[in-house]
Amino acid sequence: MSHDILILTETELRKAVHLDTQVVETVEQAFAALGTGKVIMPPILSMAIAEANGEVDVKTAYIPGFEGFAIKVSPGFFDNPKIGLPSLNGLMILFSAKTGLVQAVLLDNGYLTDVRTAAAGAVAAKHLAPQKVETAGVMGTGVQARLQIEAAHLVRPFERVLVWGRNPEKAQACANDIAVKLGIEASAESDPARLVAESQLVVTTTPAEEPIFKAEWLHPGLHVTAMGSDQEGKNEIEPRALVDADLYVADRVSQCEKLGELRSAVHAGVWTGAKPTELGEIVQGKQGRVDADQVTLCDLTGTGAQDTAIATFALSTAREAGAGSITKS
């Protein structure tokens, strides 16, 4: 039986969805739902294609009350830049949660993933960073370095940004972009220890496989969001930092213990504590930061619930704008 499917291109999705407070609220709702324990979110399907230096991940989640659920396919082919293509691509498909029929195909080439990933950083900062953040630091110089700072600024309007990267020129370029985008002071900082010392909020956004953030850098009144690790081999944060912090929070424990900073800490024998708190539980009201001096650390691996939330939001705004083309199938 024929039904309508809305096809949306990256260009149309970039017009329909921006990294703003509405998107942060949408992703916050996804975490709130995760916090109720009623979201159905199966383990990530992952396939590596070694001979092409590529991998593909598939995520999904059903959030009760949402009309649809997304299936998100994220290929990462890391030799692409050699031929002028981005490493990360992919699409989302939105299905009716009542009939399973395809509602929309979102050919976003990874754009919606970029946005929902940054928005999760804002949710973490909103609920865990100290109320007053004057300086934010970011480690890494890629797309997420820029977007994480932009997102965090929506919930903590800091006045200064420090950027560290292995490549000083890229760090400077990233700082310049941030300064222009947010109209605030932003500069490259060659010493990561100094970056952390001067910041109340630090976001790590690298694909590091050895820690780039030392536990000894933790200081009172610091919040750290680590969002780079989303694969087994990755590790940005020195494991001891997870227990030295007053509060460690996972976006999803079952994912973080396989793919996040928690994996490295468990593997190193450092994490021996109880089941960590999840970000969704904090959004739901579980105690997070108790005073301005605490040290908090949030581990983000990226959840299918965020994908379902952003895809639902994108379809809704695109429909309102009359964007996209309808295919009968």
Added chain:
Amino acid sequence: MSHDILILTETELRKAVHLDTQVVETVEQAFAALGTGKVIMPPILSMAIAEANGEVDVKTAYIPGFEGFAIKVSPGFFDNPKIGLPSLNGLMILFSAKTGLVQAVLLDNGYLTDVRTAAAGAVAAKHLAPQKVETAGVMGTGVQARLQIEAAHLVRPFERVLVWGRNPEKAQACANDIAVKLGIEASAESDPARLVAESQLVVTTTPAEEPIFKAEWLHPGLHVTAMGSDQEGKNEIEPRALVDADLYVADRVSQCEKLGELRSAVHAGVWTGAKPTELGEIVQGKQGRVDADQVTLCDLTGTGAQDTAIATFALSTAREAGAGSITKS
């Protein structure tokens, strides 16, 4: 960076892909590749949405030498018929195996799955059924009952078909459809024991959760393909039949022990043998049936390799025909 994506609808795909010997050969190639052990095929991602009586499965596989890999999403929402919609739907997405870019979106609503599932039955019959099949029996009266017989007829041109189903009217309708489609004798048979006794090839195509095929019905010169079980709760074949047969063959052992007839046989404590042979190994030349009197049984759960093969074939034939619409994304 913008690139071309071909969007194909069910109507276009039904014109481009038919259940014929070319499709059977395509799916046979997928099994041959599986038999080499070089295919990368991760476990199925599966999510149940109990409150909608729905589920969704995601399958994929990378076959070396194929330009692309498919991600197949199959929702099954079993209350759909109450509102006039089919239970099974879904789509396939074909990605470049070199760059991960989306090449094509195949909005087939499950059509390609129907075809590649029936084609796997033909591959099983080609390699395992006795050379001479005069009568074929089918248990079940749905889409796959018709397609499995149509596919098997391509490799064993039998002259007579018997159809058994719980509902005699549906069995008669199915027999009528088969008679018209293949131009041969086809009739409903109310006694499943007699159906099996008179057949050299039997295909079971039901969603049964308790065996509908008794081990005592096995007889010399019989081949059985069981393709109904693809979920944990399903079971068509009495477990003892798997060991009573001279040869039990799985499409993929790792799937059959979770989702197929093998699961029930292991669970019942009946299967205690070595690792079963896989269909791909037989296609690659491993010994299958040794004489006309043996009893063989093939357990099909459906593999991502079949999806990658049929999607690649569909894209190729659709391109040749100039079908579909191109979207820039």
